Amino acid sequence: GAVVSQHPSRVICKSGTSVKIECRSLDFQATTMFWYRQFPKQSLMLMATSNEGSKATYEQGVEKDKFLINHASLTLSTLTVTSAHPEDSSFYICSAEDDSYTDTQYFGPGTRLTVL
């Protein structure tokens, strides 16, 4: 149980294009999902908290117009990197909090984004 999927696992795109990443909780409901970014040899950096049915909450310094988050259902959140630039290249990881087990977050496998 407690599986979170992410799609795609890897994406390469040209500068200026937009990229959408999906995060799904496969066997549990998640009112709250999280989007993280991880640079090489660094720990996870929380970008935003995604709440089903309401607007996402962004961490300080994260541009909400650049990183669009939509949490359309209790099992799906999407992150769209708009007008991507090479500095957006990173490992993006989502996590989902099981509604039945507060505080326990399960992570997706991550998406490696490379912007040329």
Place this chain on the structure above:
Amino acid sequence: EDKVVQSPLSLVVHEGDTVTLNCSYEVTNFRSLLWYKQEKKAPTFLFMLTSSGIEKKSGRLSSILDKKELSSILNITATQTGDSAIYLCAVPYRRYKLTFGKGTLLTVNP
């Protein structure tokens, strides 16, 4: 400012050794502490600890929380090369959000 500190930052051992990883925290309104293992992809959940002194065990891994010392340890016995990974400790702060330590990079050599 809430924080989570892990030690050591890196550790190299031989197969069969036992290792102990440390995590100390300073957070207001402590609720729980979580351990994750991160290999090449995203972290996988290991343990969630809420009560002091109660050991959680999964195979060769075990963990315990000490609320008095504001710390937790993660033990791995009879290490194998497949245990090589970054082990992350995290503590929730405010509502829902996790503060992560920098992790301990464990390398198990054959």
